[in-house]
Amino acid sequence: MKPSRPALAVAVAAVLFTVIYVALDFNKLWALRYGADTGNFVQWLVGEAHGRGSWNGAEYRPHLQVHDSWALLALVPLMALWPYAQTLLVVQVLAIAATAPALYVFARTCGAEARAAVAVGIAFLLSPSAQGLAYGNFLENLFVPVLAVCGAIAARRRSLVATLLVAQVLLGLKEDQALFLIWFGLWCALFWDRRIGIFLALLAACNGLAFVFAERLHNAHPSLPGYALHVDDPLAKLLFFVALFAPFAFAPLWLGRRLLLGLPLAAEIVFSRPWAYPLARIGVHWTASLVAATAIGAAYIVARRPRFALPMLACALLCALTLNDTVLKIGRWPFVIDRQAYRVAVALRSAASRVALPRHLEGEYVVAASNPNVVLLKYRRDEAGYCPAYDTNARAFFASLGFGTAAAGTKLCAGVPVGPAELAPP
Numbered sequence: 001m002k003p004s005r006p007a008l009a010v011a012v013a014a015v016l017f018t019v020i021y022v023a024l025d026f027n028k029l030w031a032l033r034y035g036a037d038t039g040n041f042v043q044w045l046v047g048e049a050h051g052r053g054s055w056n057g058a059e060y061r062p063h064l065q066v067h068d069s070w071a072l073l074a075l076v077p078l079m080a081l082w083p084y085a086q087t088l089l090v091v092q093v094l095a096i097a098a099t100a101p102a103l104y105v106f107a108r109t110c111g112a113e114a115r116a117a118v119a120v121g122i123a124f125l126l127s128p129s130a131q132g133l134a135y136g137n138f139l140e141n142l143f144v145p146v147l148a149v150c151g152a153i154a155a156r157r158r159s160l161v162a163t164l165l166v167a168q169v170l171l172g173l174k175e176d177q178a179l180f181l182i183w184f185g186l187w188c189a190l191f192w193d194r195r196i197g198i199f200l201a202l203l204a205a206c207n208g209l210a211f212v213f214a215e216r217l218h219n220a221h222p223s224l225p226g227y228a229l230h231v232d233d234p235l236a237k238l239l240f241f242v243a244l245f246a247p248f249a250f251a252p253l254w255l256g257r258r259l260l261l262g263l264p265l266a267a268e269i270v271f272s273r274p275w276a277y278p279l280a281r282i283g284v285h286w287t288a289s290l291v292a293a294t295a296i297g298a299a300y301i302v303a304r305r306p307r308f309a310l311p312m313l314a315c316a317l318l319c320a321l322t323l324n325d326t327v328l329k330i331g332r333w334p335f336v337i338d339r340q341a342y343r344v345a346v347a348l349r350s351a352a353s354r355v356a357l358p359r360h361l362e363g364e365y366v367v368a369a370s371n372p373n374v375v376l377l378k379y380r381r382d383e384a385g386y387c388p389a390y391d392t393n394a395r396a397f398f399a400s401l402g403f404g405t406a407a408a409g410t411k412l413c414a415g416v417p418v419g420p421a422e423l424a425p426p
Helices: 005-030 036-049 070-081 085-097 099-109 114-126 128-135 140-156 160-171 176-191 194-217 234-248 251-270 285-304 306-322 339-350 359-368 394-400
Strands: 355-357 374-376 411-413 416-418
Touching: 005 085, 005 099, 005 114, 005 128, 005 359, 036 070, 036 085, 036 359, 036 374, 070 085, 070 140, 085 099, 085 128, 085 140, 099 114, 099 140, 099 285, 114 128, 114 234, 114 285, 114 306, 128 140, 128 234, 128 285, 128 306, 140 160, 140 285, 160 176, 160 194, 176 194, 176 251, 176 285, 234 251, 234 285, 234 306, 251 285, 285 306, 339 359, 355 359, 359 374
Parallel strands: 355 374
Antiparallel strands: 411 416
């Protein structure tokens, strides 16, 4: 049976998204711009492939004592074959891209017209949240959107076995998924399907209790931000929700009482205290569950209100160009690659003795993390050497491609062309 044209359109959009973001992610990696988290997973998964366990030299302990991420052990055979950060970056982009076809199927399962289902799938790919996840560090929650949508499809079709199988994988990504799935299970039991809801809540509770028991057994504690009953920086968090809903033309706001389903997910963001970076930021792993819920809500609404389809595409495109947190935002350019610096980082993969890199060289750590001898020193507040986040120097970028010349005095700071006074403070 041949796929329909609408289904093919979503598939083509997912392929284009994959090609574009794999290229951009590789550019970011070669410019040594990835953060330590990507290196954590390279070192952990390659270590598992060689029998060294989940210890890594950026968290200074086994990763499975930091987060309940056993599901990612499925990537060990892949990392055994290709023990490079590039492998994880390709997997990362594919996981986000695959969410669009899944959203199309979910929307159609809810009764959406084909064109409306296409709109919500493409709107997701254009959303700043999805693009931020595809362009950021490799982390467990990157798999949440596609798994959440697949779970929604299974529940919508009232398949108990499929729902629980997807939920079990979701529960193997990170411990907070247990709390969310208990909530969704109880809601499902009350308002949708009692059998699926009860079993889902029980499965999530068992996983959560098992994680707590294992942590106590090893005298370990997960990595958690602090929370408070007051809201820090309320304006930033309000703007985050605007950026979250805008690509879907604010369709999820028409969910009515179903909006209450998102309360625990929103509370995690709203009541977080200041962290290493703001949790209420577009396209970071802390927001993946909320992003998935928003996309699922938009797909449900577009099935009942098809008139949202065209505004979704228009809003998503506008948001992609203006609210984006990646290089595709207007005014930004890909990083300029310092080939010699990258070769030095690659050479660290064969270092025979311990190499401890300062924190601002985490990009080098990511490239060389398959070598267990390469570790990161702990962060120091007085540490210098950090570079600007994005390249906004069009002249220097084109000069790196052989078109024209960069301005006099321009230097390269980890992929970003800067002038003498442009280096960012630590």
